[in-house]
Amino acid sequence: DIQMTQSPSSLSASVGDRVTITCRASQYISNYLNWYQQKPGKAPKVLIHAASSLQSGVPSRFSGSGSGTDFNLTISSLQPEDLATYYCQQSYTTPPLTFGGGTKVEIK
């Protein structure tokens, strides 16, 4: 099974800061990497698919990059509504589908 490792597990940043979350796959997954945002008490929603494609309706301050085994999710200017936990998910080898452990983003 492909393991997905996210770092950091949590972070605290100020409004307007640039924030980067890393996701590493235990083996090659090309660009089969999706990012989800889960706000407190809500279901996850898609932010980025295929490593770098912004989902329709998602603010442009979110971006994704990477290929192979190493990926990043970047928030260019953190906003209060970005308080959430962010998950990466690989879809290269299934089953099983696997998610990263999550990164909790808090606002200072």
Added chain:
Amino acid sequence: QEQLVESGGGLVKPGGSLRLSCAASGFSFSGYFMTWIRQAPGKGLEWVSYISGTSGYIHYADSVKGRFTISRDDAKNSLYLQMNSLRAEDTAVYYCARDSGGNYLFDPWGQGTLVTVSS
């Protein structure tokens, strides 16, 4: 709009059974892979099972294989998860989600239904 609504969660004793349902609306349900994903309290996301549009392609996570059964009724626009031999570690919010393009990208998700396994 496209919507998924889960139901059927609740409190069940270890070894018991429960059947979850997911009602879909706003899209052509029969054409999509569907999946169940769960989240234990305070924990991350864990994929449970998925089913193809024709029900001919079904897979389970090792943690539930042999105990859970996924199914669908396209005439009722509904997805199901029959859960047997429940364990404490099955306690979680269970979400249904649509595979939006046949490439394991899940959108939308339902609001989730909580399953608690406890004596």
